[in-house]
Amino acid sequence: MKQMTIALLGQPNSGKSTLFNGLTGSRQHVGNWPGKTVERKEGYFAFDGKNYTVVDLPGTYGLSANSEEEIVTREYIASGKADLVCILTDASQLERSLFMLADYTGIRTPVILLLNMMDVAEQQGKEISSTSIAKKLGIPVVPIIAADKKSYGDLFKTLKEPETISTMLDENILSDLYKRMERGVFKQVFSLLPEEGIGVYSSSWLAAKLIEQDSMAMEVVWDALSTDDRNKLTALLSQVRDGSLLTGDCKFKWIESLLRDSVAERKKGAPKRSRFDRLATSKTWGKPLSIAIIILGLVLSMVIAIPFMGLFSFLLSALSLLITHGLSDAGAPALIISLLCDGVLTAVTFALMMVVFVFGISLVFGFIEEIGYMARISYTFDNTMAKFGLQGKAIMPFIISFGCNIGGVTGTRVIDSWGQRVTTMALSWVVPCAATWGVVGLVSSVFFGSGAVFVVLSLFAVALLHMVITSKIFGKQLIKDSDRSGLIMELPPYHKPKYKNLLRFVLNRMGDVLIRALKIIILVSVLFWALSYTADGNVENSIIYTIGTFIEPVTLWFGLRWQTFMAFIASAMGKEAALGVLASLFNTSGEAAGIWAAMSGQAHVNTSSLGGALLTGISKAEALAFIYAFFFNVPCLMAVASTQQESHSVRWTFRIVGYYIVTALLMATLAYYIGLLIF
């Protein structure tokens, strides 16, 4: 066999993603499980002349069929597509994390057990004998440190052995424990099932799941039984109360028997808590500390990103100059030069800047996650974020978005459920980034003077309302009820970060990020370039002018003149673009730059002359309409590209974009008519 498929299975925090990244590097494909709001990660590696496909199953605590993640996992294992399942456990919390193995026992797909974080376990004074555990289980047990690629040797050796994929996990001890369950209910259920099991499931496994009132197990069993047996089974199961507690008890007894004589420990009991951890989880100081650390993280990622941004924009403007000279000397038409330099190169600059910022954010917040602090943020903001139906961690992307929405969207990566992640992205778009305030500040102070304060306050109030409604609309489709149940979460111990690995994992992804970003950004940029291109620099000769003036009767419903409407459209490319577009469309004095230069943020805007032109050009109500339309618009093209990147769903990205454009225009209309009443 030259090809082998391995499925990684393990609880959250077991280091599954770390191992997945370590094994596959940049050779990954991320998508969604068909028809499910669950992320599907697949990666590839080659070793000793053999190709391996690694499927990273969703991180769940067990194999019940209560959440989409668990259903996906169950369906995948039952499909028989995996040659081997690798169950990952955290050796420093072995007893608890072995629950996944206990829940798996009885599924007849070959399995090996990986004991991750052996280094942490050793530091805690635990001595774990993997050979003793392996003997009891009848399967290979491999110690590993997922964050350290040098420790993968034993795993590779095990994968090579032919008996790895032929030996089965011994289920007899667990099965015997089940049989001793009170009132013999397990025995009776077991006796109704076919002796040889059904498909990949043994009868013992199915009986335990039936006692847990597992609907998927019921479906599997139903077809295999006679009508008589079905009735018997239903009658039996109707007597069982709290079946999960009964089987859970057996599973942990099995784990205890497995670890007896295999683990030597120096001490028991809760570890002494550090002063930092007391502070991090304190009712009074937990939240301010979280916010301070997130802001610090944002600043740090800026510090990492800014030198690169400067370098790229310098290199690209030099390149642009070179191309312009080279091509015009060669006699190329001005149209082609403009397309290349203004359209494509600007897009490349945008994409590079985005990638650099994504890199900074991923690195800094990957670090916060790896050391274990992110779980504390989740804990302190659990109550607050639950109001939006989100995990406590969602606070992080929201705060980053005040700096930049691209960072906010990238920051959602720490959220482990895909549905929650996409909902958080959709919500984070409302948060006004730094660039928003330049435009809002100028337009509102020109029109409303000191009343601008009230405009800004009203924007905040409406933004909060927007978030509540958006969370309802998107949450309804994306967040399943099972996700909404109250927080039950492990707070992992603080870990020492492995800098080199973190850096490598983040770098590995950047090439992919750049290529995807380039595709979207070049496409949209070139489209806008074409619309605004004029040979002589006169606005009235551009397509955008023709369209804008043609549809003005419609945009006036929203309180937007064609100029403000175009500025609104341009602000979907980048918020800061709106000012430049306004300036060039209102033909303010000293404004020779074309619309495209304004849109791509290259034109210098004379704000005082723009203010005068605006005052004569539009009414107060129309200004208010524009502020609202602008504020609630799509944040920028790069945020859209990041959303597509992080959600890897074109469909949901389009939905969010459409939703934002529609609501922005709706807000503008409301603001316009309210404005008409006031002024």
Next chain:
Amino acid sequence: MIKLNTAKDGETGWVASIKGNTRFLNRITSIGLTIGSEIEIIQNQEKCPVLIFNRDTVIAINRSECEKIMVEVIER
């Protein structure tokens, strides 16, 4: 016997009963809490999830879920 959300910091005991629907029972057992398992209350502050130590792990449990968990406190 007391509800978990009324336990005090530093108290130790064992889980006497857990109530709730199947989904909740599955979640809570899969994270390690079963009848008879030993726990230690690490931190119980108003309006915050309760922090407990169980099977080598610090676990945070939402306050309303804690009402479904009864604990037999061991006097020291």
